[in-house]
Amino acid sequence: MSLLVPSIIVAVSCILLKLVLSAWLSSNRIWSALKKVPGPKAHLLNGNLDIIGSIDDYLPSVKKLCEQYPKMFPLWYGPTNPVLMVSDPVIAREFNKSANTKETHAHRFLREWTGPGLLYSNGELWARNRKLLTPGFHFDVLKPYMIVYNECTDILLEKWVNHAEQGKPFEVLEDFCLLAFDIIVQCACSTQLNPQTHGSKHPFLAASRENTALVEARLYNPLFSNSFIYGLSSSGKKFYSNVAYSRQFAKEIVLQRKAALENQDNINESRKHLDFLDIMLTAQDSEGVGMSVDEIVYQVISFLYAGHDTTSSSLSWLMFSLACNPECQKKCREEVDNVLGSRTDLVWEDLAKLKYLTLCIKESQRLHTTVPILAYTLGEDTTVEGYTFPKGMDIEFPSYVFHHDLKWYKDPDKFNPERFTAENSKGRDPYAYIPFAIGARNCIGQNFALQELKAVSAKIIQRFEIFTNDTSYHHIPSVILKNKGGIWLSLKERRDSVVETKKDAVTFGKSRFLLPPDMSFGWQFYILY
Numbered sequence: 126m127s128l129l130v131p132s133i134i135v136a137v138s139c140i141l142l143k144l145v146l147s148a149w150l151s152s153n154r155i156w157s158a159l160k161k162v163p164g165p166k167a168h169l170l171n172g173n174l175d176i177i178g179s180i181d182d183y184l185p186s187v188k189k190l191c192e193q194y195p196k197m198f199p200l201w202y203g204p205t206n207p208v209l210m211v212s213d214p215v216i217a218r219e220f221n222k223s224a225n226t227k228e229t230h231a232h233r234f235l236r237e238w239t240g241p242g243l244l245y246s247n248g249e250l251w252a253r254n255r256k257l258l259t260p261g262f263h264f265d266v267l268k269p270y271m272i273v274y275n276e277c278t279d280i281l282l283e284k285w286v287n288h289a290e291q292g293k294p295f296e297v298l299e300d301f302c303l304l305a306f307d308i309i310v311q312c313a314c315s316t317q318l319n320p321q322t323h324g325s326k327h328p329f330l331a332a333s334r335e336n337t338a339l340v341e342a343r344l345y346n347p348l349f350s351n352s353f354i355y356g357l358s359s360s361g362k363k364f365y366s367n368v369a370y371s372r373q374f375a376k377e378i379v380l381q382r383k384a385a386l387e388n389q390d391n392i393n394e395s396r397k398h399l400d401f402l403d404i405m406l407t408a409q410d411s412e413g414v415g416m417s418v419d420e421i422v423y424q425v426i427s428f429l430y431a432g433h434d435t436t437s438s439s440l441s442w443l444m445f446s447l448a449c450n451p452e453c454q455k456k457c458r459e460e461v462d463n464v465l466g467s468r469t470d471l472v473w474e475d476l477a478k479l480k481y482l483t484l485c486i487k488e489s490q491r492l493h494t495t496v497p498i499l500a501y502t503l504g505e506d507t508t509v510e511g512y513t514f515p516k517g518m519d520i521e522f523p524s525y526v527f528h529h530d531l532k533w534y535k536d537p538d539k540f541n542p543e544r545f546t547a548e549n550s551k552g553r554d555p556y557a558y559i560p561f562a563i564g565a566r567n568c569i570g571q572n573f574a575l576q577e578l579k580a581v582s583a584k585i586i587q588r589f590e591i592f593t594n595d596t597s598y599h600h601i602p603s604v605i606l607k608n609k610g611g612i613w614l615s616l617k618e619r620r621d622s623v624v625e626t627k628k629d630a631v632t633f634g635k636s637r638f639l640l641p642p643d644m645s646f647g648w649q650f651y652i653l654y
């Protein structure tokens with residue numbers, strides 16, 4: 126007994142020593158590798174933070190450094206947090222050949238929130254789930270979602286009639302955020318929350334926004350890297366309470382759906398579509414093992430998060446681009462009028478016919494790159510351009526810089542949709558255009574997102590003319606790209622339109638059954654099918 130305590134102390138000390146030693150050795154390997162690569166001189170106390178400047182200056186600073194070091198360079202976010210920034214898309218391809226993981230500080234913090242869903246998991250867990258979820262994005266599954274896009278956009282259009290009548294500029298990101306959330310929650314979980322008309326922000330959206338901001342702030346405080354210490358702070362308490370809420374919210378949806386699936390009688394036979402949740406609840410791997418409820422909860426949170434933030438940013442920038450370029454807007458409108466005639470609802474077959482609008486979407490995603498920096502951690506030792514970089518080293522692909530590279534884009538700051546015609550795209554390296562990332566960790570939702578962007582924007586253009594008083598912008602790289610001061614547009618309802626508008630388009634009579642309002646905040650939710 127008397128020897129027990131000293132033995133425990135020795136054992137714990139040995140484990141701690143081993144942990145510290147291996148962390149030190151790994152950092153040392155990274156530092157030795159990075160020392161060999163030319164780059165800006167790092168300060169002992171703040172690394173390269175003085176060159177990078179504030180978040181307002183971040184993108185221009187990185188772009189300038191990429192021009193100065195056109196292949197790659199080490200960048201120190203503070204004294205102990207180096208990454209290798211890859212300036213050249215062709216070299217980025219070399220780094221993407223091995224299995225990269227998502228293990229940076231930001232990924233770790235975000236994973237604490239979403240859990241190990243597809244977005245932030247790694248290794249075998251990620252590979253298994255990616256395989257199980259891929260069928261959920263097959264075109265046959267996506268096609269019926271057109272109904273949801275049409276119905277949700279009708280709600281937005283009715284709200285926007287007021288803006289058109291007032292003729293004053295208004296900030297659009299918030300409305301697009303509600304729209305995209307409305308769409309994803311219906312398509313992913315067949316659940317209706319009516320976030321666009323509820324009058325107050327849905328708590329999942331509030332939690333999602335607050336946690337993104339908290340993660341951004343956490344990156345600047347090395348003490349908060351430790352989850353236990355972070356949990357004691359007021360920011361940490363808010364963060365973990367948002368985590369608990371989001372999981373409870375997602376779990377409620379999953380359990381209700383699981384019960385309904387188990388009791389087939391409850392499911393109406395004329396269901397309009399399969400959703401991601403059905404696929405997750407019924408998918409099995411090669412050994413016949415399905416996903417656990419917790420695993421599905423993490424996927425639901427990841428999908429709801431990834432599926433609304435990026436899409437709303439893309440939609441806002443697309444509308445801004447069209448407002449700044451009236452001649453392009455006019456061409457889109459002519460195309461939409463030709464394709465739709467007097468119809469207001471789009472059908473799947475319309476999407477392929479909206480060729481010019483598609484070029485505008487691509488160009489807007491280039492100029493205003495939604496996810497401007499992609500970060501990874503090397504999954505194995507990797508040799509590129511004669512340098513060997515160790516497993517565990519963080520790398521970044523500045524997709525925003527790739528999208529503004531003079532080598533691939535003439536007049537990169539100009540909005541020119543024609544650069545994406547098949548003819549003009551010839552010879553462009555695929556890594557020079559990566560709005561949805563590229564390789565194994567590319568966006569699983571990209572077809573869904575493009576379909577949604579086309580359908581929503583076509584309906585807006587059909588109904589309104591879009592204007593802006595200020596064509597200047599200042600890109601801010603939050604997790605997604607924002608404009609400093611927001612995106613402000615004004616609208617005019619079209620008088621020349623041949624369509625019949627649907628004032629009573631918004632009906633909620635499709636709900637099959639109502640779940641108890643157990644998520645508080647006065648929010649009820651409806652399982653639709």
Ligand code: HEM
Binds near residue numbers: 431439495499500573
């Ligand atoms: C315009 C809209 C969208 C853009 C620009 C976009 C962009 C991206 C990018 C750049 C990544 C890679 C992130 C990284 O490596 O850190 C990604 C991953 C992902 N996206 Fe999207 N996304 C969009 C819409 C969506 C939608 C609608 C969904 C869900 C339906 C979705 C689900 C995901 C998921 C689950 C991942 C992780 C994939 C994996 O690692 O296997 N995204 N997205």
